[in-house]
Amino acid sequence: MTILETQGLAAKNASRILAVADTAQKNGALEAVASALLARQGDILSANAMDLAAAREAGMRQSLQDRLALDENRIAGIVEGVRQVCALPDPIGAVTKMDKRPNGLIIGRRRVPLGVIGIIYEARPNVTVDAAALCLKSGNAVILRGGKEAFHSNEMLVRIMRDALESALLPRDCVSLVMDVSRESAAGLMNLTGYLDVLIPRGGAGLIRSVVENARVPVIQTGVGVxxxxxxxxxxxxxxxxxxxxxxxxxxxxxxxxxxxxxxxxxxxxxxxxxxxxxxxxxxxxxxxxxxxxxxxxxxxxxxxxxxxxxxxxxxxxxxxxxxxxxxxxxxxxxxxxxxxxxxxxxxxxxxxxxxxxxxxxxxxxxxxxxxxxFEFGLGAEIGISTQKMHARGPMGLEELTSSKYIVYGTGQIR
Amino acid sequence: MTILETQGLAAKNASRILAVADTAQKNGALEAVASALLARQGDILSANAMDLAAAREAGMRQSLQDRLALDENRIAGIVEGVRQVCALPDPIGAVTKMDKRPNGLIIGRRRVPLGVIGIIYEARPNVTVDAAALCLKSGNAVILRGGKEAFHSNEMLVRIMRDALESALLPRDCVSLVMDVSRESAAGLMNLTGYLDVLIPRGGAGLIRSVVENARVPVIQTGVGVxxxxxxxxxxxxxxxxxxxxxxxxxxxxxxxxxxxxxxxxxxxxxxxxxxxxxxxxxxxxxxxxxxxxxxxxxxxxxxxxxxxxxxxxxxxxxxxxxxxxxxxxxxxxxxxxxxxxxxxxxxxxxxxxxxxxxxxxxxxxxxxxxxxxFEFGLGAEIGISTQKMHARGPMGLEELTSSKYIVYGTGQIR
CATH class of the missing domain: 3.40.309.10 (Aldehyde Dehydrogenase; Chain A, domain 2)
Known part of the structure; x- marks a missing residue:
């Protein structure tokens, strides 16, 4: 097993527990994440400073440095985002279209998490927390693969979130970060069939094209807008x-x-x-x-x-x-x-x-x-804007991070 | 442009017209298909006889020959299937969740066709008509790529359906068949990005694995059941x-x-x-x-x-x-x-x-x-059973062949 497969298996196992966690427990974890991010903002800023120093040294464009940089205000904004997700209704568990068939079978369609979601994105540490919060609320484990320029920031943010999950009695592996930031790890994530239920690329046209062309796992194509x-x-x-x-x-x-x-x-x-x-x-x-x-x-x-x-x-x-x-x-x-x-x-x-x-x-x-x-469409939050027609189209909120499962109550029916 | 790209473009253009066709027109086309299949069953049986002769000569397994063979009863069954699809409610056009936002924008989500659907399947001529009927009713153009052993049967069935479409004043290219039955054409369909909105493989585990591993277009994985x-x-x-x-x-x-x-x-x-x-x-x-x-x-x-x-x-x-x-x-x-x-x-x-x-x-x-x-779940028909979590899970009926579009009515709103 590769390191990534091990990580995928851990996420899959965690997702089984998270999928059946009730709303109070997921909200408790989100509140714990919000509190921990505030309490440990010194650690976050130190880690971010390391990334910023390396970025300056490497001559990163100013606009990209701006997206990479964190400060107290931005951390407060990130925390506010987590609390907003916490306040949204839980999308999991609703049963739609339940019906009794002529043979007596009672068949319903229940909304369930997708399972394990992979997210590939650029050097924007705010996405690390936003995406994890949305996945957590919708009952999905998430594997994050952020831009290498934000590695130290992401590593600290993910560590804080994993500690908070543990304190809320949920598995740490509900949220994990790909530690290898080489091109190979991105390709590995695109081919992590058997563990990833969906991969969402967030970023520029080049990133999205690369994922669409190379991924064997199901992908939700986001973003490019002419x-x-x-x-x-x-x-x-x-x-x-x-x-x-x-x-x-x-x-x-x-x-x-x-x-x-x-x-x-x-x-x-x-x-x-x-x-x-x-x-x-x-x-x-x-x-x-x-x-x-x-x-x-x-x-x-x-x-x-x-x-x-x-x-x-x-x-x-x-x-x-x-x-x-x-x-x-x-x-x-x-x-x-x-x-x-x-x-x-x-x-x-x-x-x-x-x-x-x-x-x-x-x-x-x-x-x-x-x-x-x-937000403008009233979904409360979004993980991206889908420009494909399958699964989700347009802004994707919590419901778009779910799948369904048919539940069937019988009394011995055979066919 | 390759032959397949030309075919893809023709299907895409046809799909634009089919997408806005009303229910009566789509049902008229389905009825025309049903009538034409009955009227021309002699042609169908002659074409099928060619496939069967070649299959016997090639020593095809008896169970596969059985799936390939058509007779009057089977054609009657196929026609009955088309009429059942015709009788189902039109899934297109329903607007869900329409709401007025605080800024006065009226935002609704309208159910629309996926666009162009590709179907790769084995030597089963009944699938040719079943799949085309479901796609037509749900407003989607379809590109069919059937098993090469059924080529003559498929070619005749598709020709009859295209004639019927024309008689109902819909574009012939709403339904088309990949005429090249080599492996290359299957690979070409899997990579027809820009034209195919989704590809559905129907068949054994080997076919499905090959599509999942090689496709760059969005795929709905069907079927394997342990x-x-x-x-x-x-x-x-x-x-x-x-x-x-x-x-x-x-x-x-x-x-x-x-x-x-x-x-x-x-x-x-x-x-x-x-x-x-x-x-x-x-x-x-x-x-x-x-x-x-x-x-x-x-x-x-x-x-x-x-x-x-x-x-x-x-x-x-x-x-x-x-x-x-x-x-x-x-x-x-x-x-x-x-x-x-x-x-x-x-x-x-x-x-x-x-x-x-x-x-x-x-x-x-x-x-x-x-x-x-x-049928057992009350969907009226199905195009396959999805075993993935994105887009559709379980039996896929007409609604699972649709996407959505946000429609927004404004009065000059800017942001």
Missing amino acids: CHVYVHEKADLQMGAEIIYNAKTSRPSVCNAAECLLVDRAVARDFLPMAWAFLKNKGVELRGCPETRAILGEVVIPAAAGDWDTEFGDYILAVKVVGGEDEAIHFINAHGTGHSESIVTADYFAAQRFLDEVDAAAVYVNASTRFTDG | CHVYVHEKADLQMGAEIIYNAKTSRPSVCNAAECLLVDRAVARDFLPMAWAFLKNKGVELRGCPETRAILGEVVIPAAAGDWDTEFGDYILAVKVVGGEDEAIHFINAHGTGHSESIVTADYFAAQRFLDEVDAAAVYVNASTRFTDG
Whole structure:
């Protein structure tokens, strides 16, 4: 048995106990985690300082150093997150669709944990605790494989959580960290069949592609978002300008930010200058089709073919004039990543058609794509945003971390 | 573009139209399929005769020839299956959990098709029509890749279905067959990312393992069943004997048949002879632990280590005496495949504990494992039995062939 298989077996055994733990015990463990993180924040900050020193020495980009860094405020935020998860309803145990069959069998479908969840993510120590808390509440053991640059931080956070689990009389192995941060360990996790019930990659497009291409365990694909805002000819143009401004600039690095603006030819000449009046305030770079350039002039860089399929994650926006809703829907289904898509229109039938025909996790009428988020959707929390169609689509909360089991009560039935 | 990619793109385009087709149109297409299969049964039987002649020449096993063969009765059965699917409720379009958020956004979750489903299966022409009908009703385009020994039958069945689709004004490419039956085409289907939303292998353990190991597209793992019947010390022993007899012998080749009997030590001496009195009628071969042999004697072959993990699919039963429910649950979770597991007991707490702690798609009290089936569970039909925990677990009916889409109605909300 490899080290990873041993860890997988330990997690699987722990998951059997956690799966039948009651809500009070899981909440007790989460409260113990929250208290311990506060009580031991000195240890956490020391470990994080080691990671930060190494990061500076290695010349890590400032934005990545920012994501790596912890301080008292951030730890307080992490602890608050754990307490919010603690306050959410327990998703486990509900029985849906119970029915009595003609032969007298009573058949119900009970919500149960997935089992053991693997999470591969980048150097963000907050994810270590967020993900563990969500898995714990949903009755799943978790194997965390964080970015190597956050190793000391993660190691300390996981140690504190394991101690807290033990104090709440749950197995330490409900939460564990892959200690080997080489590429081989990531590949090992992707192939840990028999132990991992699902693997969730959280991070950039490269990480997600690598997991999808190499994993033999079931994967939930998250995150990549090439999102569109489509301004229909019957749009309230002022609303359209505010929505694209918000969708592009309120947080350009996230997956629900807009990357492409589509505008109907009938209103392009009126709308594009209005949108630009907003967008220029944040110095947004426009990459446009020839018609866009004809209207807005030299501020628009000619779009290259690849721009229509790129998640810029920055203050860059592709802009295209289209002939109407047919072309817009076809373009979105061809170039979008199935994440979040929005139409701005005052026309009832155009709105309904967009909702019907655009194939994405979240389809909006007259609102910013930025709302695709577990908290905004009322799920209370999220472990990521699924862009695949199997199992879960869109923001994944606690229920999306569950499976089901048929329970059958008989009185001797044979077939 | 490869031929398979071209086929994938055609299926994807067809799926966009099928996804928004209304129930009447889908039912019209299914009725047209049913009528056309009856009207053209001469063509079907001629094509099937070619496959059968080749199979005989190649010396195909008789049981496989039986599965390959069609006749008027079997075609009538296939047509009846299509009409049953037609009569089922349309799973698409229902909106669940619609809610108004504090910011005024109205957010709902709508049930939508998965998109394009791939099915890899063995030389069983009935699966060609069954699977296509289920996919059609659930709004999914399907790419079928059947066993090469059934190629002529499949080609004719698919041609008839495509003609019927066209007559119902739906795209022919809603249903298509992979024409290349080499291993390469199976591998190509497993890697048709960007076109296939999910791949379902239907067949033996070897096929399923190959798909799980090689596929880059999302897969639903089906079928392998090492199922147990556990006779608890408080069991009605007569009921236990009838249940293990039914679970083992009513159809030993299927995945919900029992492969292993566990019996509590306290009742083994009374129970095993009762069970054997039934099982010997079908000439069941017992492979037992030493205690089983001590009780039943020479009729029991000593079990080899691998027997506890084998889906015999035949009149063979592994038998083990256990010390109680602890050991039974531990053994089942270690050696079962998470398919169907049953306890026979009159003890309330033993029953509830078994339902809680056994990790399987279907867990039974006092009933045969043979009921794990879409029809028996009231789903109306099934495309297979999932033994994984993601997306769907247990029998998969029409709802399990769907995904969801968040629809969001706004009035200009930005974040």
